[in-house]
Amino acid sequence: MKITLNKHLLKQMPGLKLGxxxxxxxxxxxSPQMLRGRLQLFQEQLFFELDTKPLTDFPGIKEWRETWKAFGADPNRYRPSVEALYRRIKKQNYLHTVHTAVDLNTFFSLQYEIPAGIYDAAKLVGDIQLTVGGEEDGYDGLNGRFNSLHNILQLKDEYSPFGSPYVDSIRTAVTEETTDALHVLFLRPSMDKEEALKLTTACGNMFTSISGGEASCYVIDEESPSVLVNGKEPFTF
Structure with a gap:
């Protein structure tokens, strides 16, 4: 499976990168009690912080709003997923646990202030590319409705779009039957390569400490815009 960051995106946002x-x-x-408790505590702490701190004062949210605008989307109408999570918590509408994969994905997103998505690898078709959605692009999302991806970054396999830093598709959702998964971290463009790889590796390490299995970690960016999964010097642990 080859994953590629479309080179045209880098002209608008040179620092764009994915973990x-x-x-x-x-x-x-x-999810074990440890993870459920940690996720709940983090949300409660964030709620009190959000009581006095504007959303745009969070560096990750600010940066992803700017990224949204760089590609022509309106962050006030279609919000980056991490901002949507923070807004829920600000209203004390805390996120309920689902299972280890979703809960860890949520925790990483909240902790690092980045959009993140996890997908069942068995449901992906062929190679994957990060592009910007056109007028015709969209899918039925995990939010229970059809979502247009016009001017929004999207992950697209050889069948159709399936993920984005906005909302993910039900087609590739992880379930308790999933044994192989692809986790995509929409990292802050300002983050340097070393920090990006360290963050990605830390997430993979925590995930496998709870869900078992093995994780191979990569970062794609302007310097290395594509990777062949299981074929290019991953960090494996």
Missing amino acids: IIHYTKITVSE
Whole structure:
């Protein structure tokens, strides 16, 4: 599976980068009490912080709003997923646990102030590319409705779009039957390569410590815009 960052995107946002984690032999199940408690505590702490701190004062949210605008989308109408999560917490509408994969994905997004998505690798078709959606692009999302991806970054396999830093598709959703998964971290463009790889590796390490299996970690950016999963010097642990 080859994952590519479309080179045309880099003209509008040279620092654009993705953290890619490929999991194999994982077990997706009900989250342990440790993870449920940690996620709840983090949300409660964030709620009090949001009481006095504007959303745009969070560096990750500010940076992703700017990225949205760079590609022609309106962040006030279609918000980056991390901002949507923070807005829920600000209203004390805390996120309920689902299973280990979704809960860890949510935790990483909140902790690092970045959009993130996790996808069942068995449901992906062929190679994957990060592009900007056209007028015709969209899918039925995990939010229960059809979502247009016009001017929004999208992950697209050889069948159709399936993920984005806005909302993900139901087609590639991870379930408790999933054993191989692709985790995509929409990293801050300002983050340097070393920090990006360190963050991606830390997420992979925490994920496998809870869900078992193995993780191979990569970063794609302007310097290395594509990667062949399981074929290009991953960091494996």
